[in-house]
Amino acid sequence: MALDSPINYASIYAAVTANLKKAGLPRDGVQLTFHLSPGTPAMVVIWIILSKTRFPAQLIQTSREQGLESVDFSFDLASDFLPEFLQRTEDRIARLTQGGVAPEFSKIIHRSTAVRQQIDMARRIAVLDVPVLVLGETGTGKELFAEAIHAASRRAGKEFVAVNCGAISRELASSELFGHRRGAFTGAVTDRKGHFLEANGGTLFLDEVGDLPPDAQVRLLRVLQTGEVMPLGASKAIKVDVRVVAATHRDLAADVVTGRFREDLFHRLAVGMLHLPPLREREHDTALLIDHFLAQINADARGCPEAQEKKLSANARKILLSHAWPGNVRELYHTLVRASIWSPGPTIDAEDARAALLHIQRPEENILGRPLTQGFDLKELLDEVARDYVVRALQQSGDKKSAAAELLGFPNYQTLGNWMKRLGVESTD
Ligand SMILES: Nc1ncnc2c1ncn2[C@@H]1O[C@H](COP(=O)(O)OP(=O)(O)OP(=O)(O)O)[C@@H](O)[C@H]1O
Structure with missing residues (x-):
């Protein structure tokens, strides 16, 4: 060895x-x-x-x-030391979280227990200054959580730098994150600081960390292990004090198994881990978010001469509540913005809601033509088809479960109920 x-x-x-x-x-x-x-x-x-x-x-x-x-000597880490260590940590957390919820967590609108539990965990992790991995589908609020963790941490007054790793070209990933010296490679005409040094003292949010190429993964692991950054072409490492909060919508554990993501890096990042549930698994949150966003859209529009205060009709609300929201909270927000712009009168009715939703269906997304690339999941695809038909049957039947069950060829409404539960489709029936 x-x-x-x-x-x-x-x-x-x-x-x-x-x-x-x-x-x-x-x-x-x-x-x-x-x-x-x-x-x-x-x-x-x-x-x-x-x-x-x-x-x-x-x-x-x-x-x-x-x-x-x-x-032989008795030294049992679990029973001799951990309880005392944890008690000390608990005391510290209790001291640091005194005074109620950090206001930044209050931006996370929720009523569901699932989200409340993630906020409780995030508050505790925030004060520990360890790396955090936030998992969740697109638009579930990963960046919102990362910002709140930063704001509730001792780094609050310092930089919060957000980087979308999926949007950086593979060749430039290392230079963007860790910086480079002039002449380090063709095209490096000036020195570049890199996001790690930009975030020095604060928090670096690495969104879509699962998309980092292998060489950048190795460098990131080294920074986390040593607390030092080595810009490309530099001869000396630079000390950095950065907390990393990473996020991904990918199944990172599966990527570790296939070798796409380094296991040692996964463990380094996942010291604190949050799982943000998709909107369809948050009971009653959709209704709350609809009211919150509509109030926000109305408030933003106030002051514009041609703007009207918009309300949702009961049927429009039903349609929005029974939508599957594959794009989660972000999609819900943008749909409401569209619906409020397009509705001619002060009330957003069922037609306006449908039109705002239809707007996001992309014809090129042929369900039979999806590429069989990494991340493809046949079960999820079949669920998507089922969800679409269940939602349409509910809409067509005016949200009457028995009628919708008949349209779908189910023997009774209980069968539909079971499908809705599994697929996360809400109804007001
Ligand atoms: N619970 C919530 N309450 C209020 N706003 C929310 C909530 N969750 C998400 N949002 C809003 O929805 C939008 C998307 O959230 P965010 O960017 O944090 O999601 P994300 O999971 O990081 O998305 P992506 O995976 O695409 O990077 C943002 O405008 C955010 O403010």
């Missing part, structure tokens, strides 16, 4: 754990033994920590005088 240095704790830890994992350890039926005597003091420390945590092992030492001895 090659080591950078026999006294470098980080490299000993990385090398040993990588080798043990490669050997498929720990594993049932295999009793591990670590020999403490031949190593440097740094190695002994790492062996002891690993034996008491990730790789339970028996410890032995040897000497000319005593021969082989088992090294």
